[in-house]
Amino acid sequence: MKILIDIGHPAHVHYFKNTIRILKEKGHEITITARNKEVAFNLLDTYHLPYVSRGSGGKGIIGKLLYLLKGNAVIARVARTFRPDIFLSFGSPYAAQVSKLFGKPHIAFDDTEYAKLEHFMYLPFTDTVVTPDVFRKNMGARQVRYKGFIELCHLAPTQFQPDESILAELGLSRSDRYVILRFIAWQASHDMGQRGLNLEQKLTLVHELSRHTRVFISAEGDLPPELEPYRLRLAPAKFHSFLAFASLYIGEGETTANECAILGTPNILINSLVAPETCLGVHLELQQYGLQELFENYEGLMEKALELLKDKTKVVYQERLQKMLGEKIDVSAFMTWLIENYPTSLSQLKAQPDYSDKFRLTLKAKQ
Known part of the structure; x- marks a missing residue:
């Protein structure tokens, strides 16, 4: 499977890095496009994740609209060569809109109810929106929920141990x-x-x-x-x-x-x-x-x-x-399963909304 992932914020590098590693280990191909925002490129370089830059964004309404065209053009150029099977992002309008140009599904993770402009720009072009179960907004039939927080992708005990040095x-x-x-x-x-x-x-x-x-x-x-x-x-x-x-x-x-x-x-x-x-x-x-x-x-x-x-x-x-x-799931494991088995995984979640419980975090007992 070929997966194109768009990164719009440094946090997105953390959200997807473990899933990227697991998918690559299983033989899937990943291509990353990324916005030059704050330390996003630094993190991608540190984790040895190759990427194509889509620039640093625009300021003001006009600047943001012009950058939308630029960002879409960059991702479309990459997709034309890479030919992805799935587009993946954290609420990226760029990945969403380009996915429709290529007739491929776009999976968007999201946890920000008040991001109305972003929702307006990506939802019409998105096949599946994945949100925490406590997400306060109903995104319609395309929405599936999981019992966790997106930050568990990189900070759950199964994924991270702090370095005292x-x-x-x-x-x-x-x-x-x-x-x-x-x-x-x-x-x-x-x-x-x-x-x-x-x-x-x-x-x-x-x-x-x-x-x-x-x-x-x-x-x-x-x-x-x-x-x-x-x-x-x-x-x-x-x-x-x-x-x-x-x-x-x-x-x-x-x-x-x-x-x-x-x-x-x-x-x-x-x-x-x-x-x-x-x-x-x-x-x-x-x-x-x-x-x-x-x-x-x-x-x-x-x-x-x-x-x-x-x-x-x-x-x-x-x-x-x-x-x-003890009440949440391993979100990286869930994300990996959802992408690798899509769209069968989506059908399972629709039929069994509690299916994500199979990814419940396993905590080590304290000595």
Whole structure:
């Protein structure tokens, strides 16, 4: 089988990397197209995943529309040579639209209910949409659900074990406590009109938290001079190990907050999109498990941060994590099965909605 995978964000590299490895080991052929966004190319290179660049995207409505044409042209050129049997993506309108030009199925994973523009651009051209079971939007007959979070693709215990050696690179030991702050650029189409922390709030957070622990900042783009000394300087592929050993994460970035939850790291997600009308189903479920704190604005944030920095908090989070993992599936194994056996796998899921339970995570008993 030949599979064309489109990567639009660094997180997508993580979502698909294990499935790519397994499929290649079984003799399937994979071709990747990718947008030059943040550290996506760095990750693809690190994991030795060859790719064709479709450029860095466009800004503003006109720029994004022009880039849609460019992105489609690049993928179509690759597909014309590669001749894929299936197109796969995380909600890519480019892969979806090109798949229809070639008369091939497009499978889209998605977990972002409020991404209305993306849905408008990819759904009409997509054969199957795969979402977590807590996804709050009905995508119609093409939708299938699974019991898990997309971040389990790369951070489930079956797929990932943190590397303690990365701490020494930053002058830390296993017993040291530290906080990670993440600030995003707010440039995605679904970010329009949304907000997180303003500069004054960022400065206050850093000043107050620095009195209790070391602070590192992960940021999209530039930081003001006052905050630049706190910037995290670490190879992107090592970032998840750094998250795993952190005492606390506070950030505007939703994916990173979810990754912390999957790792059992206390975390606070702060942005206006967690308001009741737009909050993602995955955030609400992680909150119910006690694995994520949600803040629409800055009010009460500092008090909650200091509360979570108490000594026993991470132990409690790890206990909650085990309960959550025991109720979820190995999403990479499920994804691999779905693609390799498509469309028979789709028919099985339609006939037996709980079929994905066969991929339930197997957890090792603690010694």
